[in-house]
Amino acid sequence: MCGWSGARFVDYGWSERRRPDAQCPRCGSLERHRQAALVLGPALEEGPRVLHLAPEPAVVRWLRARAGTYRSGDLVPGRAMEVLDLTDLDVPSASVDLVYCSHLLEHIPDDRAAMAELARVLAPGGLAAVMVPIHPWPTDEDPTVTDPAVRRARFGLEDHVRYYGLDIVERLEAVGFAVEVHSSLDPGPEVVTRYGLAGDWPDYLFVCRLDSRLHRR
Numbered sequence: 001m002c003g004w005s006g007a008r009f010v011d012y013g014w015s016e017r018r019r020p021d022a023q024c025p026r027c028g029s030l031e032r033h034r035q036a037a038l039v040l041g042p043a044l045e046e047g048p049r050v051l052h053l054a055p056e057p058a059v060v061r062w063l064r065a066r067a068g069t070y071r072s073g074d075l076v077p078g079r080a081m082e083v084l085d086l087t088d089l090d091v092p093s094a095s096v097d098l099v100y101c102s103h104l105l106e107h108i109p110d111d112r113a114a115m116a117e118l119a120r121v122l123a124p125g126g127l128a129a130v131m132v133p134i135h136p137w138p139t140d141e142d143p144t145v146t147d148p149a150v151r152r153a154r155f156g157l158e159d160h161v162r163y164y165g166l167d168i169v170e171r172l173e174a175v176g177f178a179v180e181v182h183s184s185l186d187p188g189p190e191v192v193t194r195y196g197l198a199g200d201w202p203d204y205l206f207v208c209r210l211d212s213r214l215h216r217r
């Protein structure tokens with residue numbers, strides 16, 4: 001993402017979750033950031049209007065340099081250019097070519113409202129790049145679980161409200177998206193090794209476009 005090259009990336013994570021060959025020593029990018037850069041590269045060639053939600057610093061530099069216009073938002077003041085609530089975005093309908101929404105939906109109780117907002121703001125031909133932690137089972141959620149230790153054990157972090165499985169695709173389709181599923185292992189071992197994409201288990205990137213069968217009216 002920053003052009004760095006060397007023998008290997010540096011370790012990242014804590015205690016039993018520490019991963020080797022994970023973080024770029026120059027820009028701080030992780031496996032999932034570099035996967036997104038590979039998949040989204042073609043969509044950035046013509047300088048799209050970008051909306052970046054809950055921006056991670058390593059991605060900001062890369063994405064902003066390629067965007068035609070760039071706007072970022074976060075629910076927490078000071079973390080992005082403006083305060084935005086993904087379940088009720090202060091963004092005009094059909095005004096964005098690329099929404100980048102990574103590791104955010106698993107924090108949001110009403111994720112269907114958030115997904116509907118992603119669809120609403122997309123311009124025709126645009127895409128939403130959605131990433132969440134994925135485990136190998138169906139989505140596990142329980143809004144009555146609020147104890148931080150239980151959430152951490154069951155959903156991965158204290159402020160996660162669910163752990164998604166690949167059935168997230170059905171939720172995205174339910175708000176009108178056609179979804180392409182990209183695993184970080186899809187590019188094959190040579191590319192996975194070169195760009196340090198392997199991690200503990202595959203990362204998934206869901207490229208969501210408005211389903212023309214539903215929106216052609």
Ligand SMILES: [Zn+2]
Pocket residue numbers: 001002003004024025026027028029
């Ligand atoms: Zn880098």
